[in-house]
Amino acid sequence: MLAYHLGVEVECKISEAIDPRHYQTGFHSTATCGTFAAAAASAKLMRLDVEQTLRALSIAGSQSAGLRENFGTMTKPFHAGRSSESGVAAAQLASYGWTATDKILEAPRGFFRAAGGGYDENAILDKLGAPWTFAQPGISIKPHPSGSLTHPGMTEMRRLIREHGIKAENVHRVRVGTNHNMPNALIHHRPENELQAKFSMEFCMAILLLEGRAGLNEFTDEVVRRADVKAMIEKIDFVVDDEAEAAGYDRMTTILDITLKNGGKVSGRADFGKGSPANPMSFDEVSDKFRETAGFAGLGEDKTSDVVAMVRDLETLASIDRLLAPLRF
Amino acid sequence: MLAYHLGVEVECKISEAIDPRHYQTGFHSTATCGTFAAAAASAKLMRLDVEQTLRALSIAGSQSAGLRENFGTMTKPFHAGRSSESGVAAAQLASYGWTATDKILEAPRGFFRAAGGGYDENAILDKLGAPWTFAQPGISIKPHPSGSLTHPGMTEMRRLIREHGIKAENVHRVRVGTNHNMPNALIHHRPENELQAKFSMEFCMAILLLEGRAGLNEFTDEVVRRADVKAMIEKIDFVVDDEAEAAGYDRMTTILDITLKNGGKVSGRADFGKGSPANPMSFDEVSDKFRETAGFAGLGEDKTSDVVAMVRDLETLASIDRLLAPLRF
Numbered sequence: 001m002l003a004y005h006l007g008v009e010v011e012c013k014i015s016e017a018i019d020p021r022h023y024q025t026g027f028h029s030t031a032t033c034g035t036f037a038a039a040a041a042s043a044k045l046m047r048l049d050v051e052q053t054l055r056a057l058s059i060a061g062s063q064s065a066g067l068r069e070n071f072g073t074m075t076k077p078f079h080a081g082r083s084s085e086s087g088v089a090a091a092q093l094a095s096y097g098w099t100a101t102d103k104i105l106e107a108p109r110g111f112f113r114a115a116g117g118g119y120d121e122n123a124i125l126d127k128l129g130a131p132w133t134f135a136q137p138g139i140s141i142k143p144h145p146s147g148s149l150t151h152p153g154m155t156e157m158r159r160l161i162r163e164h165g166i167k168a169e170n171v172h173r174v175r176v177g178t179n180h181n182m183p184n185a186l187i188h189h190r191p192e193n194e195l196q197a198k199f200s201m202e203f204c205m206a207i208l209l210l211e212g213r214a215g216l217n218e219f220t221d222e223v224v225r226r227a228d229v230k231a232m233i234e235k236i237d238f239v240v241d242d243e244a245e246a247a248g249y250d251r252m253t254t255i256l257d258i259t260l261k262n263g264g265k266v267s268g269r270a271d272f273g274k275g276s277p278a279n280p281m282s283f284d285e286v287s288d289k290f291r292e293t294a295g296f297a298g299l300g301e302d303k304t305s306d307v308v309a310m311v312r313d314l315e316t317l318a319s320i321d322r323l324l325a326p327l328r329f
Numbered sequence: 330m331l332a333y334h335l336g337v338e339v340e341c342k343i344s345e346a347i348d349p350r351h352y353q354t355g356f357h358s359t360a361t362c363g364t365f366a367a368a369a370a371s372a373k374l375m376r377l378d379v380e381q382t383l384r385a386l387s388i389a390g391s392q393s394a395g396l397r398e399n400f401g402t403m404t405k406p407f408h409a410g411r412s413s414e415s416g417v418a419a420a421q422l423a424s425y426g427w428t429a430t431d432k433i434l435e436a437p438r439g440f441f442r443a444a445g446g447g448y449d450e451n452a453i454l455d456k457l458g459a460p461w462t463f464a465q466p467g468i469s470i471k472p473h474p475s476g477s478l479t480h481p482g483m484t485e486m487r488r489l490i491r492e493h494g495i496k497a498e499n500v501h502r503v504r505v506g507t508n509h510n511m512p513n514a515l516i517h518h519r520p521e522n523e524l525q526a527k528f529s530m531e532f533c534m535a536i537l538l539l540e541g542r543a544g545l546n547e548f549t550d551e552v553v554r555r556a557d558v559k560a561m562i563e564k565i566d567f568v569v570d571d572e573a574e575a576a577g578y579d580r581m582t583t584i585l586d587i588t589l590k591n592g593g594k595v596s597g598r599a600d601f602g603k604g605s606p607a608n609p610m611s612f613d614e615v616s617d618k619f620r621e622t623a624g625f626a627g628l629g630e631d632k633t634s635d636v637v638a639m640v641r642d643l644e645t646l647a648s649i650d651r652l653l654a655p656l657r658f
Contacts, residue, residue: 026443031391062360062404063411065394068438075391075429078422082392093407099524100404109397114355115444195428 001320005134007041007087012133014105017124022116023068031066031079032115038087046091051102058100059090061111072188072196138277141286144214146198149182151273153201153254157208158274160256164266168209168232175257176201177241181249190233194219206232215289216296247271283312299326330649334463336370341462343434346453351445352397360395360408361444367416375420380431387429388419390440401517401525467606470615473543475527478511480602482530482583486537489585489597497538497561504586505530506570510578518567519559523548535561544618545625576600612641628655 015033023029039060043053063086066079094100104110105119112119133139144154153176160166178201188196188203197203197219206229207214223229247253251271258266272278281289287308294304303326310323317323344362352358368389372382392415395408423429433439434448441448462468473483482505489495507530517525517532526532526548535558536547552558576582580600587595601607603614610618616637623633632655639652646652 025446026438026440028391058399058402059404059407062357062396062399062408063394064396065392067391067393067433067440067443069430069433069436070387070391071438073387073428073430075388075427078388078427079391098404098407099402101398101402104396104398107398109355109400111355111396114396117354 003041003044005132006044007037008134008139009128009132010040011037013124013127014111016133017119017121018112019116019118019120026068027115028066028068028071028076028079031083032064034066034080034083035060035064035086035090038084039090040087042088042091043094046095048091048095052094054102055098055100056087056091056094058102058104059093059098060087061104062100063087063090064111064115071185072199074195076195138280140273140276141281141289142273143275143281143285143289144204145216145219146200146204146214147186148273149178149185149252150198150201150204151275152252152270153178153256153273154204154208154214155272155274155279156254156256156268156270157205158212159270160258160266160268161208161212166209166258166260166266168228170260170262171209171232171235172259172261174205174209174236174259175255176205176236176238177244177255177257178238179245179247179249179253180240182252182254183238183240186238189238190230191224193221194224197224200233201238202233202236203229205236215292217292243269303327332370332373334461335373336366337463337468338458338461339369340366342453342456343440345462346448346450347441348445348447348449350447355397356444357395357397357400357405357408360412361393363395363409363412364389364393364415364419367413368419369416371417371420372423375424377420377424381423383431384427384429385416385420385423387431387433388422388427389416390433391429392416392419393440393444400514401528403524405524467609469602469605470610470618471602472604472610472614472618473533474545474548475529475533475543476515477602478507478514478581479527479530479533480604481581481599482507482585482602483533483537483543484601484603484608485583485585485597485599486534487541487603488599489587489595490537490541493595495538495587495589495595497557499589499591500538500561500564501588501590503534503538503565503588504584505534505565505567506573506584506586507567508574508576508578508582509569511581511583512567512569515567519562520553522550523553526553529562530567531562531565532558534565544621546621572598632656 011033014036015029018033022032036057039056040053043056048056064083066083070076070079101107105112140148142148142151144151146154182201186199186201188200191197191200191203203224204214207218207223210228210232211218241255244253244255252273253269253271255269256267260266275281290308291304294307306326307323310317340362343365344358347362351361365386368385369382372385377385393412395412399405399408430436430439434441469477471477471480473480475483511530515528515530517529520526520529520532532553533543536543536552539557539561540547570584573582573584581602582598582600584598585596589595604610619637620633623636635655636652639646
């Protein structure tokens with residue numbers, strides 16, 4: 001657990017410190033900063049000493065890579081896996097005595113300068129664990145397997161469907177307004193496969209209207225190519241909205257205006273998505289998500305329930321091995 | 330052979346096109362652009378079609394990494410190996426149908442913008458193979474296993490030693506003057522191991538004065554730590570020189586001024602190192618280098634001579650397999 005949290009903390013603080021140019025011009029920080037996270041977590045698990053850990057981070061820095069142009073393709077999830085593998089390899093090499101610089105982040109030819117052009121000292125110096133980013137501002141657990149920027153709109157759409165009993169066949173058009181940053185990431189307006197659908201506001205709105213849900217079963221190539229899905233996507237207008245723009249970039253404000261065929265109108269606004277620190281998922285909601293994804297992976301109902309019960313009482317669990325055992329299948 | 334040359338050409342043209350910020354701020358282009366090279370060569374060897382090759386290059390782009398802060402450590406040569414492995418993996422993934430963007434270099438969130446801030450269209454559009462960089466301006470083969478920036482000085486030092494019969498015990502001091510860019514890369518003034526020695530002008534000068542040669546046998550931790558080597562290093566003044574600075578950055582001008590204990594002075598200047606296109610190694614000189622390194626790797630004299638003979642008559646060799654056979658050991 002400590003290794004996991006160290007990895008998360010190292011990744012978050014590096015991400016917060018590097019100049020925003022890093023992400024803006026194309027690097028995918030999950031991949032780039034994630035390599036350092038994997039190295040830090042692995043170094044802790046392998047009980048490396050301080051010097052070895054420094055070297056592990058430096059070897060990680062020389063493997064830190066990942067470009068956002070690959071969003072919407074299989075290479076996007078590959079970023080997370082490859083960066084994890086690179087971090088593990090970095091820690092292993094360091095443990096064998098592999099040498100590397102002892103200052104990879106802030107050095108003149110190091111990560112911050114090359115990959116970002118600079119960094120904010122105040123975001124990282126004396127900030128490790130003070131506070132832990134995991135606790136403050138906190139982390140998001142996404143209820144849906146699509147991009148986090150789709151979540152405020154999806155949260156609000158589910159609420160409107162539920163509260164107003166909206167049925168797909170009654171929908172005339174839907175206007176989805178956000179700040180101009182969000183269409184910059186949600187680039188697939190007419191998705192052709194499940195990977196593009198995860199970066200498509202139009203698909204996420206359409207599938208909720210049609211199915212009332214958007215989990216792993218809905219994000220499949222087959223569903224994306226369904227005629228009724230494509231027809232519903234044509235009813236979604238994803239636009240930049242002045243009010244959303246004015247809300248500021250620390251929010252992901254999404255404004256929905258649904259016009260019904262009977263002339264009725266339903267509107268709503270969400271500044272944050274379900275699962276974010278501002279609107280967290282409950283333990284039961286996270287359990288439900290786990291049950292669905294575990295079912296998808298074939299874990300089986302008994303083992304799934306065992307895992308949920310043990311996580312519920314994690315603080316009193318005698319050993320983490322008991323939790324991991326049912327997950328090895 | 331074609332795959333090799335395609336790889337070299339792709340790497341060179343990408344390196345020439347990306348904004349110089351890329352290297353200046355810390356990326357190591359051998360590693361970063363080398364990933365594309367390995368992907369291109371692998372794609373050709375695996376006979377991938379155009380679409381697969383585009384994807385291979387894009388998967389390579391998301392693994393393109395390597396920071397110069399790790400120069401002088403084991404992680405520097407690791408850059409070449411890891412980038413090659415990443416390129417091979419990229420081509421293999423593409424061959425399995427792995428998806429990626431079809432435009433990784435010039436796209437808004439692609440390699441040139443993220444890793445360089447831009448690129449020079451004129452350096453890459455319609456320039457592949459026109460001319461092949463391998464032929465024009467041509468490539469360097471380094472006679473010594475140290476950084477290329479050490480080579481003009483080493484070439485001139487060897488010439489002065491030979492022509493003036495300079496002996497180590499008669500040397501009072503040596504002044505080595507270059508432009509200010511060279512000390513920026515040759516950062517190890519008092520090297521402690523062979524990896525640092527490869528980026529140390531002082532060591533390279535000292536070992537030539539002491540041994541008259543600087544091959545793999547001289548770049549060892551044991552030699553670097555010898556008392557006579559350390560003493561000779563103290564006699565070398567590596568400085569920025571006005572005349573070298575004025576020569577321009579397309580040269581690696583190095584000016585040597587050797588003061589002898591008897592009061593005599595010997596001076597010389599080299600603008601390019603032995604092995605560069607301006608001062609190429611002869612076939613026999615390259616053969617000698619191969620014999621030394623092959624001996625170091627334990628190839629054996631017979632096989633070594635076979636390889637040299639086959640390369641000498643490469644144009645008439647029936648199959649490349651005959652050349653590779655003795656190298657598999």
